[in-house]
Amino acid sequence: MLRIINGEVYDPLNGVNGEVRDVCAADGKIVSEAPDGKVIDAQGMVVMPGGIEFHAHVAGGKVNAGRKMRPEDHREMAIPRTPLTRSGVGHTVPSTFATGYHFAQLGYTTVMEAAGPPLGARHVHEELNDIPILDKGFFVLMGNNYFVLKFIAEGDFARLKDYVAWLLEATGGYAIKIVNPAGVDTWKWGRNVNSLDDPADTFPVTPRQIVVNLARVQQELGLPHTIHVHCNNLGVPGNAQITLQTMQAVGDLPIHVTHAQFNGYGGTGWGDFHSGAPELAAYVNEHKNVTVDMGQVVFGPVTTMTADGPWQYRLYQLSGHKWVNCDVEMETSAGIVPYRFSKRNAVNAVQWAVGLELALLIEDPWRVFLTTDHPNGGPFHAYPDIIKLLLDRDHRAEVLEGVHRGAQKRSSLKDLHREYSLFEIAIITRAGPARALGLRQKGHLGPGADADIAIYSKAADPKEMFARPRYVIKAGEIVAQDGRIVQDKPGRTFYVAPGYDRQIESAIRDDFEKYYTVSFENYPVQFDHYLPHRVAVSCVRE
Amino acid sequence: MQIDHVVCAFCGCVCDDLTVTLEDGRVTGVKQACALGRAWLLGHSAEADQPPALIDGQPASLEEAVEVAAQILSQARYPLIYGLSSTYCEAQRQAVALADLLGATIDCCTSVCHGPSGIAMQVVGEPTCTLGEVKNRADLLIYWGSNPAESHPLHFARYAVTPKGLFIPRGRKDRTVVLVDVRPTASARAADIFLQIKPGRDFECLWALRALIRGLDLEESAVADTGLTLAQLQDLAGRMKSCRFGVLFVGQGLTQSRGKQMNTAAAFMLVRDLYAHTKFAVIPMRGHGNVTGIDNVLSWQTGYPFGVNFSRGYPRFNPGEFTAVDVLGRGEADAALIVASDPVATLPRVAARRLAQIPTVALDTHGSETTKVARVVITTAPAGISAEGTIYRMDNVPLRLRKFLPSPYPSDEEVLGRIVERVTQLRARN
Numbered sequence: 001m002l003r004i005i006n007g008e009v010y011d012p013l014n015g016v017n018g019e020v021r022d023v024c025a026a027d028g029k030i031v032s033e034a035p036d037g038k039v040i041d042a043q044g045m046v047v048m049p050g051g052i053e054f055h056a057h058v059a060g061g062k063v064n065a066g067r068k069m070r071p072e073d074h075r076e077m078a079i080p081r082t083p084l085t086r087s088g089v090g091h092t093v094p095s096t097f098a099t100g101y102h103f104a105q106l107g108y109t110t111v112m113e114a115a116g117p118p119l120g121a122r123h124v125h126e127e128l129n130d131i132p133i134l135d136k137g138f139f140v141l142m143g144n145n146y147f148v149l150k151f152i153a154e155g156d157f158a159r160l161k162d163y164v165a166w167l168l169e170a171t172g173g174y175a176i177k178i179v180n181p182a183g184v185d186t187w188k189w190g191r192n193v194n195s196l197d198d199p200a201d202t203f204p205v206t207p208r209q210i211v212v213n214l215a216r217v218q219q220e221l222g223l224p225h226t227i228h229v230h231c232n233n234l235g236v237p238g239n240a241q242i243t244l245q246t247m248q249a250v251g252d253l254p255i256h257v258t259h260a261q262f263n264g265y266g267g268t269g270w271g272d273f274h275s276g277a278p279e280l281a282a283y284v285n286e287h288k289n290v291t292v293d294m295g296q297v298v299f300g301p302v303t304t305m306t307a308d309g310p311w312q313y314r315l316y317q318l319s320g321h322k323w324v325n326c327d328v329e330m331e332t333s334a335g336i337v338p339y340r341f342s343k344r345n346a347v348n349a350v351q352w353a354v355g356l357e358l359a360l361l362i363e364d365p366w367r368v369f370l371t372t373d374h375p376n377g378g379p380f381h382a383y384p385d386i387i388k389l390l391l392d393r394d395h396r397a398e399v400l401e402g403v404h405r406g407a408q409k410r411s412s413l414k415d416l417h418r419e420y421s422l423f424e425i426a427i428i429t430r431a432g433p434a435r436a437l438g439l440r441q442k443g444h445l446g447p448g449a450d451a452d453i454a455i456y457s458k459a460a461d462p463k464e465m466f467a468r469p470r471y472v473i474k475a476g477e478i479v480a481q482d483g484r485i486v487q488d489k490p491g492r493t494f495y496v497a498p499g500y501d502r503q504i505e506s507a508i509r510d511d512f513e514k515y516y517t518v519s520f521e522n523y524p525v526q527f528d529h530y531l532p533h534r535v536a537v538s539c540v541r542e
Numbered sequence: 543m544q545i546d547h548v549v550c551a552f553c554g555c556v557c558d559d560l561t562v563t564l565e566d567g568r569v570t571g572v573k574q575a576c577a578l579g580r581a582w583l584l585g586h587s588a589e590a591d592q593p594p595a596l597i598d599g600q601p602a603s604l605e606e607a608v609e610v611a612a613q614i615l616s617q618a619r620y621p622l623i624y625g626l627s628s629t630y631c632e633a634q635r636q637a638v639a640l641a642d643l644l645g646a647t648i649d650c651c652t653s654v655c656h657g658p659s660g661i662a663m664q665v666v667g668e669p670t671c672t673l674g675e676v677k678n679r680a681d682l683l684i685y686w687g688s689n690p691a692e693s694h695p696l697h698f699a700r701y702a703v704t705p706k707g708l709f710i711p712r713g714r715k716d717r718t719v720v721l722v723d724v725r726p727t728a729s730a731r732a733a734d735i736f737l738q739i740k741p742g743r744d745f746e747c748l749w750a751l752r753a754l755i756r757g758l759d760l761e762e763s764a765v766a767d768t769g770l771t772l773a774q775l776q777d778l779a780g781r782m783k784s785c786r787f788g789v790l791f792v793g794q795g796l797t798q799s800r801g802k803q804m805n806t807a808a809a810f811m812l813v814r815d816l817y818a819h820t821k822f823a824v825i826p827m828r829g830h831g832n833v834t835g836i837d838n839v840l841s842w843q844t845g846y847p848f849g850v851n852f853s854r855g856y857p858r859f860n861p862g863e864f865t866a867v868d869v870l871g872r873g874e875a876d877a878a879l880i881v882a883s884d885p886v887a888t889l890p891r892v893a894a895r896r897l898a899q900i901p902t903v904a905l906d907t908h909g910s911e912t913t914k915v916a917r918v919v920i921t922t923a924p925a926g927i928s929a930e931g932t933i934y935r936m937d938n939v940p941l942r943l944r945k946f947l948p949s950p951y952p953s954d955e956e957v958l959g960r961i962v963e964r965v966t967q968l969r970a971r972n
């Protein structure tokens with residue numbers, strides 16, 4: 001049992017805004033009272049639910065290829081073993097143990113892997129299981145999947161729905177991820193799409209059809225999280241248009257547009273490249289069915305990695321850096337390019353501004369989440385810096401002065417005076433993501449919630465405050481104290497099992513056996529081995 | 543009893559549609575496997591045919607062997623853990639945990655086969671794909687310094703040359719197969735075109751192809767020492783540019799000959815250049831069982847794919863410094879743990895000799911040259927027959943090895959876990 005007393009509590013889901021009150025835990029859950037057990041005096045401290053990483057690339061084949069290809073990255077940060085913890089390396093593509101410790105040291109207790117190919121699901125789980133402390137889950141790449149395209153082309157919505165449900169169960173996945181719909185399919189021949197109505201290659205279906213159909217599937221299966229969309233034309237000037245069109249295409253079906261910064265640009269080329277954030281934010285403000293995450297850029301080295309093969313190739317051409325591509329049969333692709341965001345580069349400066357504009361222009365903090373699309377926009381350990389930029393407008397203005405003037409001329413950032421409150425920070429880093437993910441036991445401190453808690457000293461500098469919580473509590477036990485890991489234990493894996501008509505197996509078996517190179521029987525992951533600590537999150541059909 | 547969809551752990555193909563027949567605790571029949579896979583699967587039984595362990599050549603119990611192994615490893619100043627290619631990922635994870643705990647050096651067979659492919663990837667990246675993409679799309683296959691007919695016997699039939707695919711309706715007829723090697727190997731029979739290059743001239747050939755694909759004019763004299771004529775190279779370059787989906791398979795003929803990682807980097811860059819014209823991929827022909835698995839496990843746990851040293855308490859990577867051949871050859875390693883591989887038979891003689899001089903612990907399913915010189919030998923259950931776990935195919939596709947035959951011996955995972963536990967206790971005491 002644990003009792004945290006005298007702390008200033010920020011628990012937005014329960015409407016608690018900085019009131020001093022006790023938070024108690026027993027048996028891994030928040031309880032209303034804990035008469036005995038350990039007491040933490042949080043006088044002068046801020047108490048929040050554990051942070052929830054909404055979208056990061058931390059586990060699976062693509063991430064591991066990123067680690068493998070970047071020895072130069074690891075040399076920036078070595079993490080020695082301790083009697084309690086395993087050793088590892090950082091920086092933008094940390095090893096699995098380092099990933100878990102690092103997140104925990106920042107007060108984060110849950111992480112969602114943003115993109116796993118179904119064929120590599122075992123690999124995703126093996127790595128998730130080697131990420132200590134955190135609870136986790138993974139989003140399953142579906143936007144260019146052979147059977148998804150096929151059933152849409154055949155207009156067979158019932159089968160599409162069953163297939164998605166089957167695939168989620170076969171992979172132990174959590175949500176539907178869509179990356180450059182139709183575009184990745186055409187990339188398998190070296191091409192791309194650039195409008196919402198350009199067809200895929202394997203079947204003549206368009207990005208519009210893919211997004212709309214999967215959005216309907218998500219609703220009808222009652223999946224806890226909406227479709228999670230990486231729009232077409234990512235990274236390209238003028239792409240705010242296709243992002244808007246994608247949101248318009250789904251009408252009032254729920255949609256999450258991920259790392260919106262990377263899809264929030266105006267202009268027709270690099271010459272007139274400018275922010276498209278105001279248009280996107282205006283749409284989001286008007287449409288309650290839309291959520292976004294920032295995908296904030298952090299100046300310095302990054303490792304870009306997405307399932308968007310054609311974009312990664314383009315970034316290789318633009319940067320001349322080393323480049324990995326991996327096309328995965330029947331399902332998706334992946335690309336990786338190391339990159340460095342520079343303050344002195346006009347385009348990079350605008351990109352940096354766009355993420356902040358989105359966070360400041362979207363009025364409802366429940367619908368915009370703090371991410372860097374780790375490690376694409378920046379490493380997750382830069383979160384305290386970003387929080388400071390949101391909390392403190394003078395600091396923001398100062399930083400803006402130091403970056404390329406493009407950020408002032410080609411974005412609205414200098415005119416934005418909004419400052420986030422701690423309450424709002426708690427929303428965009430925990431309560432909001434928990435709600436959007438449909439994780440009811442996460443992101444709050446009400447009785448019955450998982451006892452995942454972060455306690456920060458109220459420092460004058462919010463960056464310091466958020467970089468080193470005094471205590472981090474996971475499932476009711478202290479796992480980190482003053483930046484040190486004090487307990488190493490495995491986390492759990494969330495998955496969904498919406499159920500499906502068994503007929504779907506015979507509907508896909510033929511093509512599966514013809515075109516995959518693994519046996520149908522060997523494809524699904526074995527839950528007992530790959531999700532040893534699992535939690536089913538229920539689906540609520542409308 | 544008949545078991546379907548058995549996954550073969552013997553080579554990098556990781557065929558997963560074998561059928562195995564069991565009678566009286568023995569594998570009596572194997573279908574859909576090649577001769578190598580069949581021999582491997584038929585070679586094991588549920589009976590104890592060797593002692594659980596040997597210490598100094600004398601039969602011993604597992605407990606005694608684990609104790610001596612733990613003592614040897616924790617007393618060593620510079621222990622080496624090596625091999626791990628023929629075991630599954632859960633065991634490999636224990637081996638890395640042990641290396642981390644001991645401050646040891648850990649290396650795998652990658653460093654003597656496709657290490658140069660790994661280094662090339664760190665230099666230029668790697669445009670690649672899974673084998674299903676080859677089956678479904680590839681109309682041009684180029685094998686360079688690789689002899690799948692002998693090293694990966696079912697590769698041609700399952701993945702590359704003969705199968706029909708989504709966009710390859712006629713199978714073999716829709717594909718052109720080129721073999722580049724220093725001699726006509728058994729794989730030449732499967733090829734439409736065989737190009738015999740001079741030994742040690744791979745880099746020059748690849749660089750000439752890059753030039754031709756970029757549209758540079760070369761003189762005949764520029765390619766004079768490659769063993770190929772300019773016309774042959776032009777023809778190949780033309781095919782590479784005009785195919786719809788090409789795949790370059792690189793083998794040890796490329797990675798282990800003069801130039802090593804420069805050769806593989808040249809191959810990767812050549813494939814990268816081809817994106818200006820068409821779609822292309824490069825796939826290293828990773829060999830043994832689960833060598834791709836240890837590569838992955840090491841990468842996610844330490845950041846580096848092979849040759850990892852923990853002596854400073856965190857992982858460091860330096861091929862040539864922390865690779866087994868070098869650590870042994872220079873006489874630095876003062877104890878060794880060998881798991882599921884036979885370095886005494888496969889490493890250069892000076893490295894093998896060192897293994898005989900120092901206290902070596904070997905985990906294997908059967909006797910080998912290495913178990914002959916090892917101080918401690920522990921018999922373990924064969925992966926994919928009597929022990930289950932994850933295996934990565936040569937293209938990084940993970941599959942689950944199953945256990946269908948009981949074994950009197952513990953699994954590698956269990957034995958390594960016990961050594962980890964014992965070493966932890968010994969450490970805590972000091």
Ligand code: SF4
Nearest residue numbers: 550553557576579696
């Ligand atoms: S090709 Fe390799 S994996 Fe397939 S059956 Fe033969 S040895 Fe086993």
Ligand SMILES: [Zn+2]
Nearest residue numbers: 055114259373
């Ligand atoms: Zn992402």
